Amino acid sequence: xxxxxxxSNPQSWYLVLSTILFSIGVMGVLFRRNAIIILMCIELxxxxxxxxxxxFSAYAGNSEGQVFVFFIMVVxxxxxxxxxxxxxxxxxxxxSTDINVLSKLKW
Amino acid sequence: MNTLIFTxxxxxxxxxxxxLNLRKLIGPVLVLGLALIFGLNQQDWNMNQTFYGMLQVDNxxxxxxxxxxFITLLVFILSSEYYADQExxxxxxxxxxxxxxxxxxxxxxxxxxxxxxxxxxTLSIALYIMAGSKRFDKRSNEAGxxxxxxxxxxxxxLLFGIALVFGSTGSFDIQKxxxxxxxxxxxxxxLYYTGIVLIIFAMLFKVSAAPFHFWAPDVYEGAPVLITAYxxxxxxxxxxxxxxxxxxxxxxYSTPHxxxxxxxxxxxTLAVGNLMALSxxxxxxxxxxxxxxxxxxxxxxxxxxKSQPVAALLYYLLGYSVSTIAAFAVAMPVFKAANxxxxxxFNGLGTKKPVLAAALSIAMLGLAGIPPFMxxxxxxxxxxxxxxxxxxxxxxxxxxxxxxxxYYYFKVILAMYGQPANEVKVETTFNYNLVLWVCLAISLAxxxxxxxxxxxx
Numbered sequence: 282x283x284x285x286x287x288x289s290n291p292q293s294w295y296l297v298l299s300t301i302l303f304s305i306g307v308m309g310v311l312f313r314r315n316a317i318i319i320l321m322c323i324e325l326x327x328x329x330x331x332x333x334x335x336x337f338s339a340y341a342g343n344s345e346g347q348v349f350v351f352f353i354m355v356v357x358x359x360x361x362x363x364x365x366x367x368x369x370x371x372x373x374x375x376x377s378t379d380i381n382v383l384s385k386l387k388w
Numbered sequence: 389m390n391t392l393i394f395t396x397x398x399x400x401x402x403x404x405x406x407x408l409n410l411r412k413l414i415g416p417v418l419v420l421g422l423a424l425i426f427g428l429n430q431q432d433w434n435m436n437q438t439f440y441g442m443l444q445v446d447n448x449x450x451x452x453x454x455x456x457x458f459i460t461l462l463v464f465i466l467s468s469e470y471y472a473d474q475e476x477x478x479x480x481x482x483x484x485x486x487x488x489x490x491x492x493x494x495x496x497x498x499x500x501x502x503x504x505x506x507x508x509x510t511l512s513i514a515l516y517i518m519a520g521s522k523r524f525d526k527r528s529n530e531a532g533x534x535x536x537x538x539x540x541x542x543x544x545x546l547l548f549g550i551a552l553v554f555g556s557t558g559s560f561d562i563q564k565x566x567x568x569x570x571x572x573x574x575x576x577x578x579l580y581y582t583g584i585v586l587i588i589f590a591m592l593f594k595v596s597a598a599p600f601h602f603w604a605p606d607v608y609e610g611a612p613v614l615i616t617a618y619x620x621x622x623x624x625x626x627x628x629x630x631x632x633x634x635x636x637x638x639x640x641y642s643t644p645h646x647x648x649x650x651x652x653x654x655x656x657t658l659a660v661g662n663l664m665a666l667s668x669x670x671x672x673x674x675x676x677x678x679x680x681x682x683x684x685x686x687x688x689x690x691x692x693x694k695s696q697p698v699a700a701l702l703y704y705l706l707g708y709s710v711s712t713i714a715a716f717a718v719a720m721p722v723f724k725a726a727n728x729x730x731x732x733x734f735n736g737l738g739t740k741k742p743v744l745a746a747a748l749s750i751a752m753l754g755l756a757g758i759p760p761f762m763x764x765x766x767x768x769x770x771x772x773x774x775x776x777x778x779x780x781x782x783x784x785x786x787x788x789x790x791x792x793x794x795y796y797y798f799k800v801i802l803a804m805y806g807q808p809a810n811e812v813k814v815e816t817t818f819n820y821n822l823v824l825w826v827c828l829a830i831s832l833a834x835x836x837x838x839x840x841x842x843x844x845x
Contacts (some may be wrong), residue, residue: 296555296579299551303544303548306544307541307544310537310541316533319537323537323540323541323544326541326544326547326548327543327544327547329548330544330547330548330550330551333548333551333552333555334551334554337551337554337555338554341555341558343558343559345554345559345560346551346554348502349502349550349554349560352502352505352506353505353547356505356506356509356513356543359509359513360509360513360536360540360543363513363516363517363536364516364533364536364537364540366517367516367517367520367529367532367533367536368533370520370523370529371526371529371530371533374524374526374529375526375529380533380537383529383530383533383534384530385526385527385530385610386527386530386531386534386605386606386609386610
C-alpha cells in the first residue's frame with residue numbers, strides 16, 4: 282500500500298536551514314570561549330546534519346538516511362558523555378570552564 | 389569479521405576481569421589473545437567476503453588489520469610495564485585500548501560510509517579518554533579536551549559531507565557513490581562536490597595533515613607517553629588506510645580537481661612538518677611534527693592512488709610504526725628516570741647505556757630514511773610512485789623535506805653522544821627491550837629484503 286506524501290516545501294529549504302544551523306555551530310566552536318557553549322555548538326552541528334539527512338531521506342523515499350540519524354544520535358551521546366567527563370576533570374584541577382585556561386601546551 | 393568480533397570480546401573480557409577480580413590475568417590474556425587474533429586474521433586472506441553491504445573483508449583489510457593488531461600487541465607488551473604501578477586502573481585502560489583497535493579494524497574494512505563513520509568515532513572517542521587519562525595532570529586534561537574538541541569538530545564536517553553525498557547519490561554504499569559521477573556525467577549535482585570536499589577536510593584532520601594539523605603537537609605532548617606511542621602509530625595507520633580506501637574507491641573517478649586540493653595539502657604538510665620540527669626541544673613534540681611530515685610523504689601515495697600503490701602504503705606505514713615504537717620504547721624508561729620529556733633527558737646516554745643509545749639511533753635513522761632501514765625504501769617506493777603519476781614539484785618538496793628531516797633526527801643522536809652525561813640512572817626491563825629489538829629487527833630485515841611486503845598485492 283503505497284502512500285504518496287505531499288511535500289509542501291521544496292527540499293532546498295531544508296538544505297538552507299541545516300546549512301545555516303551548521304554554520305552557527307561552526308562559528309560558535311571557533312569564537313566562543315566557554316567550554317560548555319562549545320559543546321552545545323558541536324551538538325548543533327551534529328543535529329543540523331540530522332535535519333539534512335531526514336529531509337533528503339523523506340524526499341527521496343529512501344529510509345537509509347533516517348537509520349543513519351540514529352547512529353549519529355548514539356555517537357553524539359557518547360561523545361558528549363566523554364566531553365563532559367573531560368570537562369569535569371579540568372574543572373576540578375583549574376576551577377574554570379573557560380578554554381583559555383588550556384594554554385599549558387605551547388611550543 | 390571474526391577479527392572484529394574477537395577483538396571486541398577481548399575488550400569485554402577486560403571489563404569482566406575487573407568484576408571477577410582477575411586483574412593479574414589481563415596482561416597475559418590480552419597478549420595471548422591478540423596473538424591468536426593475529427593468526428585468525430590471516431585466515432581471511434583471499435577470502436573476499438562482504439557482510440550485508442556494510443563490511444568487506446578483502447586482502448586490503450587483512451593486511452592493514454594485521455599491521456594494526458601487531459602494533460597493538462607491541463603496545464600491550466609495553467603497557468604492562470608502563471602501568472605496573474597503577475594496577476587498580478589496568479582493566480579500564482586495557483578495555484579502552486582494545487576498542488581503539490576495534491575502531492581501526494572497522495576503518496579498514498568498511499564498504500559503507502556508515503561503517504566508516506562508526507569506525508572513526510569508536511577509535512576517536514576511546515582515544516579522547518586515553519589522552520586525558522592522567523586525571524590530575526593539567527597537561528593531560530588539556531590534551532584530552534583539545535583532542536575531543538578538534539575531533540568532534542572534524543566529525544561534524546565528515547557528517548555534513550556524508551549527508552550531502554547521500555543527498556546527491558541516494559546511497560551510503562561506496563560502490564554506488566563511485567558509480568554516480570560515471571552514470572550522471574552530464575549533470576553532477578554541486579552537492580556531491582561540496583560533500584566530497586567536506587569529507588576530504590575531515591580525513592585531512594584525522595591524518596593530521598596541514599592545514600588541519602594544529603591539534604597533533606599539543607595532544608601528543610600532553611597525553612601519557614604510552615598513549616602518544618599508540619596514537620602516533622595506530623591512528624596514523626588507520627586514518628591513512630581509510631583515506632586511501634576512500635580516495636581509491638570513490639573519488640578517483642570523480643574529477644581531477646581534487647588532485648589539486650590534495651597536492652596543495654601535501655606540499656603544505658611537508659613544509660610545516662619539517663620546518664616546525666627544527667625548533668622543538670620536547671621529544672614528544674618533535675615526534676609529533678615528525679609524524680606530520682610523514683603524513684606529508686604518505687599524502688603522495690594518496691595522490692597517486694590511480695596506480696593502486698597499496699604495497700608502498702603498507703610498507704611505509706610498517707616502517708614508520710616500528711621505528712616510532714622503538715623510539716618510544718627507549719624514551720619511556722629514560723623519561724621515567726629523568727622525570728622530563730625534553731630531548732636533553734637523553735644527554736650522555738651513549739656513555740651510560742651504549743646499547744640503548746645505539747637502538748634509539750637506529751630508530752631515528754629509520755625515521756630519517758637512511759639506508760638500509762625500512763624508512764629509506766619506503767620513501768623510495770613513494771617517490772617512484774609519485775613521479776610515475778607526474779607529481780614532480782611535490783616530490784621535489786618531499787625530497788628537500790627529508791633532507792631537513794635528517795637534521796632534527798640527528799639532534800637526538802647528538803644529545804646522546806655529544807653532550808655530557810647527567811647523573812640519572814636509567815633502568816630498562818625485559819618488556820621494553822623485547823619490543824625494542826623486535827621493532828629494530830623488522831626495520832632492518834624488511835629494509836634489506838622488502839620483497840615479502842612489496843609482492844603482497
